[in-house]
Amino acid sequence: MKQNKDIRLLFAIIASVLLFGSCSNDQVDDFFKKVVQAPASSIERDVKGHEQIYAVHAILRMGYKGGMIGVGPDGNDSVRAYNTYHVVNGELPVPVMQEIDIAKDDDGQMTITTERDCFDVIASDDIYYGLELKYYDQNGMLINHQFSGYPFTKDNEGYSIPDEDNATLLVHQHFFGIGNASLNKEVTDSTASNDKQQATGLQMAYPRSLSSQPTYYDRYTFRMKDGNPEPATKFSTSNIYAPEGFTLGQNQVPFNNNLAWKAIEVSGKPEALQPYAFDGKTYHLYKTIDPMELNKITPELFTYEYRDTDPVEEDLGKLFTEAYNDDFTDPDTDAPRQRYGHTVGFLRQKRSLDVGADMDRLGFKGIMQFHMSDVAFQLQVRICHILNKGQQHVGESEKPAKYCNTNNSEHSFLWDFNQIQPGWDSFDIDYPLSVRVIANAKDGEEKCFNDVKRFYPQVDKTRLWRMLTQPQDFFSQYRQNVVLM
Numbered sequence: 199m200k201q202n203k204d205i206r207l208l209f210a211i212i213a214s215v216l217l218f219g220s221c222s223n224d225q226v227d228d229f230f231k232k233v234v235q236a237p238a239s240s241i242e243r244d245v246k247g248h249e250q251i252y253a254v255h256a257i258l259r260m261g262y263k264g265g266m267i268g269v270g271p272d273g274n275d276s277v278r279a280y281n282t283y284h285v286v287n288g289e290l291p292v293p294v295m296q297e298i299d300i301a302k303d304d305d306g307q308m309t310i311t312t313e314r315d316c317f318d319v320i321a322s323d324d325i326y327y328g329l330e331l332k333y334y335d336q337n338g339m340l341i342n343h344q345f346s347g348y349p350f351t352k353d354n355e356g357y358s359i360p361d362e363d364n365a366t367l368l369v370h371q372h373f374f375g376i377g378n379a380s381l382n383k384e385v386t387d388s389t390a391s392n393d394k395q396q397a398t399g400l401q402m403a404y405p406r407s408l409s410s411q412p413t414y415y416d417r418y419t420f421r422m423k424d425g426n427p428e429p430a431t432k433f434s435t436s437n438i439y440a441p442e443g444f445t446l447g448q449n450q451v452p453f454n455n456n457l458a459w460k461a462i463e464v465s466g467k468p469e470a471l472q473p474y475a476f477d478g479k480t481y482h483l484y485k486t487i488d489p490m491e492l493n494k495i496t497p498e499l500f501t502y503e504y505r506d507t508d509p510v511e512e513d514l515g516k517l518f519t520e521a522y523n524d525d526f527t528d529p530d531t532d533a534p535r536q537r538y539g540h541t542v543g544f545l546r547q548k549r550s551l552d553v554g555a556d557m558d559r560l561g562f563k564g565i566m567q568f569h570m571s572d573v574a575f576q577l578q579v580r581i582c583h584i585l586n587k588g589q590q591h592v593g594e595s596e597k598p599a600k601y602c603n604t605n606n607s608e609h610s611f612l613w614d615f616n617q618i619q620p621g622w623d624s625f626d627i628d629y630p631l632s633v634r635v636i637a638n639a640k641d642g643e644e645k646c647f648n649d650v651k652r653f654y655p656q657v658d659k660t661r662l663w664r665m666l667t668q669p670q671d672f673f674s675q676y677r678q679n680v681v682l683m
Contacts, residue, residue, distance in 0.1 A: 251627050252336040253301040258317045259283055259328045259681060260294045262669035267515050267682070269543035275553045277544060279514060279682045280565050282328035283673055291662035292654055293318060298631060300381065308629050309396065310383040316632040318653060321568040322639035322666050328683040330563050331579070342562050343524065345370045345581070346510045348549040360548065367549065368598040369584050372561020373618040374502050375493050376418060377578030377630040378404050378486070402438050402458035404486065405499065405575040408634060412453040415573065416446050418492060421485040430470050430483035437465045439474060439481040457481065493616045499575060500568045502615040504559040505683045506545040514682040516542040547610065556610035563683055571638035571649065576630035583624040639666045
């Protein structure tokens, strides 16, 4: 009874406040804060739902193409492996293993929390980089497996059948492209208090040179029309300032963060059509490249090969010395799949263990190569939640659109890393990783060495060249630290 009286009294007070109306909005807000108490917050240990990504751990390991290994239940599924190396050693010519951590800040924005905020790589036909991505919830629990679920359920007769309506594997895939902005970075204040501050990320950071005054690479930055840069309109929302009369293709447009912010400020407004004076020059706005067109030419800068394993959190070739359970249920025994004595192989469609079954693609692990040097760019990483359906052949029943690339029938109708489709705009996470391609082995020993030396002054020329041209020999001393991908 007392609780009901308290409630009636509360409503009476509220009614009085509203009736007399002499309080400002701020006063009313303050009043409610005093009388309305929110329930105590609580966090369950296991946060369900992959939309709860709180932190990212990105690992890039240098390596080379290795030999064939046997994987699978009987070890008779022969696959090509890449040898990448988990090595932290300051005496190496260039970093072999690089890590970047990203987490949500107090405002919920993804922010870099490590000292390293950029991956430094070298273009080479002989050098490969293994990219591994790990996602965590707010309690620090690894949740990669939540994207690879292929559960089973019971039909009306009690038989186990795939529960494809709840199969996360069928609707998720990473896509990798070129972005145009970097993340903010958390830095420690140099004062005695060691307070955390934020360094603001870059805007309009399309592929650009590594010179002291970077310039854009026009091909990956500007929208073209009849061979010329397309001027901005008052309705275009993504534009970049370029000097008056610049010629497309000469890569002479400077990248300047102040100009980038000014372009963002005026884009979509009438003043976007007005010239802008900056640093003694007159600038005009031009449209940026269409994202889908940029996706098509991304392989000119880098390529990516999916190398997901099943389970996704285990290394290729790992031998299970004890039972391993995951979310796959054996339809014959109704028991979780046992892995004792099995060797981890690649992820296959429907999480099949059959040798020769079609491969699948998620993108938690992959092999990268870089093809153009003297370039900084944003590697845009997206986990796409593909809601669409489609057909592999006319007249067939619909399948998840992830498996409906009709131009890739020879490879199980799968989509490549840069083939995100128009309308696929539902993402579980979408973030950039900064990359600098600091040298190219194709340029020869002398130039490659000098290019690397700009960023790593202590580099040893002989060891660097041996690493880049004889990686199998060079990395033999680190065989205990190999990670197969």
